[in-house]
Amino acid sequence: MNGGAIAAVSLRRDFKGGIEAVRDIDLSVSAGEIFGFLGPNGAGKTTTVRMLCTLLPPTAGTASVAGLDVVRDGAEIRRRIGVALQEIGLDPVQTGRELLELQCGLYGITGQRARSRTEELLELVGLADAADRRTKTYSGGMKRRLDLASALVHSPTVLFLDEPTTGLDPASRLTVWEEVRRINAGGATVFLTTQYLEEADKLCDRVAIIDDGLIVAEGTPEQLKAEMGHDVVSVSLEGADPEETAFALAGLPGLQRVVAEPDALAFYVDDGAGSIPEIVRLLDREGIRVGALTVSRPTLDDVFLKATGRRLEEEGQERELEEAAAR
Amino acid sequence: MTEVLLLGRRAVREVVRYPEATIPTLFIPLFFLAVNIGQVSKTFPSSTTPFLNGQGYVAFQLPVSLMFAVATATSGLALVTEIDNGYFDKLLVAPIRRSSLIFGRLTADLVRGIAASAFVLVAGIALGARIQSGVAGALVIVLLSALFGVAYAGFGILIALRTRNVQATNTSFLLFFPLLFLTPNFVPFDRLSPLMETLARINPVSYVIVGLRSLVIDGWDAGKIGAAVLVIAAMGTVLTALSLRAIATYDR
Numbered sequence: 001m002n003g004g005a006i007a008a009v010s011l012r013r014d015f016k017g018g019i020e021a022v023r024d025i026d027l028s029v030s031a032g033e034i035f036g037f038l039g040p041n042g043a044g045k046t047t048t049v050r051m052l053c054t055l056l057p058p059t060a061g062t063a064s065v066a067g068l069d070v071v072r073d074g075a076e077i078r079r080r081i082g083v084a085l086q087e088i089g090l091d092p093v094q095t096g097r098e099l100l101e102l103q104c105g106l107y108g109i110t111g112q113r114a115r116s117r118t119e120e121l122l123e124l125v126g127l128a129d130a131a132d133r134r135t136k137t138y139s140g141g142m143k144r145r146l147d148l149a150s151a152l153v154h155s156p157t158v159l160f161l162d163e164p165t166t167g168l169d170p171a172s173r174l175t176v177w178e179e180v181r182r183i184n185a186g187g188a189t190v191f192l193t194t195q196y197l198e199e200a201d202k203l204c205d206r207v208a209i210i211d212d213g214l215i216v217a218e219g220t221p222e223q224l225k226a227e228m229g230h231d232v233v234s235v236s237l238e239g240a241d242p243e244e245t246a247f248a249l250a251g252l253p254g255l256q257r258v259v260a261e262p263d264a265l266a267f268y269v270d271d272g273a274g275s276i277p278e279i280v281r282l283l284d285r286e287g288i289r290v291g292a293l294t295v296s297r298p299t300l301d302d303v304f305l306k307a308t309g310r311r312l313e314e315e316g317q318e319r320e321l322e323e324a325a326a327r
Numbered sequence: 328m329t330e331v332l333l334l335g336r337r338a339v340r341e342v343v344r345y346p347e348a349t350i351p352t353l354f355i356p357l358f359f360l361a362v363n364i365g366q367v368s369k370t371f372p373s374s375t376t377p378f379l380n381g382q383g384y385v386a387f388q389l390p391v392s393l394m395f396a397v398a399t400a401t402s403g404l405a406l407v408t409e410i411d412n413g414y415f416d417k418l419l420v421a422p423i424r425r426s427s428l429i430f431g432r433l434t435a436d437l438v439r440g441i442a443a444s445a446f447v448l449v450a451g452i453a454l455g456a457r458i459q460s461g462v463a464g465a466l467v468i469v470l471l472s473a474l475f476g477v478a479y480a481g482f483g484i485l486i487a488l489r490t491r492n493v494q495a496t497n498t499s500f501l502l503f504f505p506l507l508f509l510t511p512n513f514v515p516f517d518r519l520s521p522l523m524e525t526l527a528r529i530n531p532v533s534y535v536i537v538g539l540r541s542l543v544i545d546g547w548d549a550g551k552i553g554a555a556v557l558v559i560a561a562m563g564t565v566l567t568a569l570s571l572r573a574i575a576t577y578d579r
Binding site for chain 1: 329330333334337340341344345409412413414415416417418419420421422423578579
């Protein structure tokens with residue numbers, strides 16, 4: 001095993017019924033990094049986190065956290081890591097303060113030290129006023145923040161956050177981001193999973209994209225975007241025929257490929273801004289009237305699309321809509 | 328040890344803060360006590376019923392109600408709820424022995440068992456039962472009942488860990504009914520039909536009832552009390568050992 005904060009070699013987890021949740025992935029996270037593990041629902045993010053946190057044994061392969069083997073040295077790893085899982089693990093019967101003091105006790109911090117550490121963390125996550133209310137009365141954002149605080153009682157060297165902002169409103173999301181940055185600035189390595197590209201882009205030093213149990217891309221957000229080597233010109237159709245439009249622009253210089261989107265076509269070209277006059281000319285020649293033309297630099301979403309053939313944002317949004325409808 | 332106490336204190340707090348979960352478990356034993364006495368006491372008048380040793384039928388029924396009061400699925404339910412809401416994972420990822428999670432729950436079962444059996448015992452005394460073995464005997468009754476509750480809690484915990492299913496854990500309590508009724512719960516062994524007597528003599532719970540009953544009706548009977556202690560210890564050891572194994576192999 002290397003000396004990085006997290007390393008995995010051919011890490012694999014199968015479940016009953018022939019489900020291959022994580023398929024022989026390699027990971028390497030350096031100490032002090034914020035590492036983003038990006039992927040849609042069911043891609044294998046949570047299973048990977050559970051294996052790295054010693055909650056689930058790998059079916060095959062090896063992994064180390066803080067230089068310790070996840071299978072052999074589970075107890076020692078648990079002393080050094082902080083974990084906030086996707087399912088917010090809070091006891092609804094306890095108050096925020098009681099929960100944190102208990103959490104301190106489980107990490108061997110007791111008495112006055114536990115009380116002052118609890119106070120400090122409540123202040124840190126902005127829950128001092130709600131400290132003596134039972135956690136079942138907390139909002140989603142407050143629960144997330146308390147869960148985060150409870151992962152920090154022992155100042156872990158590696159912090160695992162499984163979708164720390166899923167289901168949060170934008171303001172709470174920003175608060176969590178700030179928190180993650182502050183924790184990282186204090187020296188902790190952060191391994192966070194997310195299905196939000198913006199989160200990975202804004203927060204993470206490096207990103208790995210996982211899809212269907214496989215890592216399909218890895219690097220800094222900038223590297224990944226640069227590797228795309230293209231801009232995207234989105235043509236919103238507003239009634240124009242997609243096939244005619246695609247045909248009309250087939251000869252566009254520097255065109256790499258065309259992707260159909262809802263009521264729009266995305267043209268992947270070497271130089272987005274430079275190709276606009278030619279697009280306008282070609283459409284005009286064929287008498288095709290379209291809505292807007294938008295040029296965008298590659299995003300992580302494009303990286304995801306290139307790697308998997310699907311867009312991540314749509315899946316995320318659909319899921320959020322479903323969740324909102326379910327509520 | 329510290330972690331067991333911390334987790335135990337939290338579990339007790341849970342009991343105190345959820346009275347709606349405890350009240351039904353106290354209502355049932357009192358209900359059965361009142362109903363059974365009402366229905367049977369004329370059949371067994373104290374003056375002509377030797378096995379009552381001069382007491383009212385309430386003295387004979389009291390141990391059965393004590394069993395009802397302490398045999399609950401509360402711990403199992405609390406555990407499966409915790410598994411369901413994710414807090415259990417949070418505890419598993421803390422640097423504690425997994426066994427502490429079981430022993431923490433059982434600590435709370437002991438505390439709850441003492442409170443519940445003391446409550447039912449006082450109710451029984453208010454209804455006219457006299458404890459022949461005196462105050463010390465009453466304390467032994469409360470302690471043995473509570474320990475039986477601790478032993479029985481292993482059932483719920485085991486089912487919670489094995490099934491991770493709230494319904495299954497909830498209905499685990501029903502397993503207790505046959506165990507409680509295939510006993511000399513209404514009359515002594517020798518008044519049961521031959522088949523019922525055989526089944527009751529096989530059922531270990533019978534000896535717990537007989538032991539507790541001897542403390543109420545007869546005074547100190549080392550043999551009967553010893554048998555009750557033995558059954559409680561054996562049942563507690565087996566169910567706790569199975570629970571410990573279930574938690575040690577949970578997701579392993």
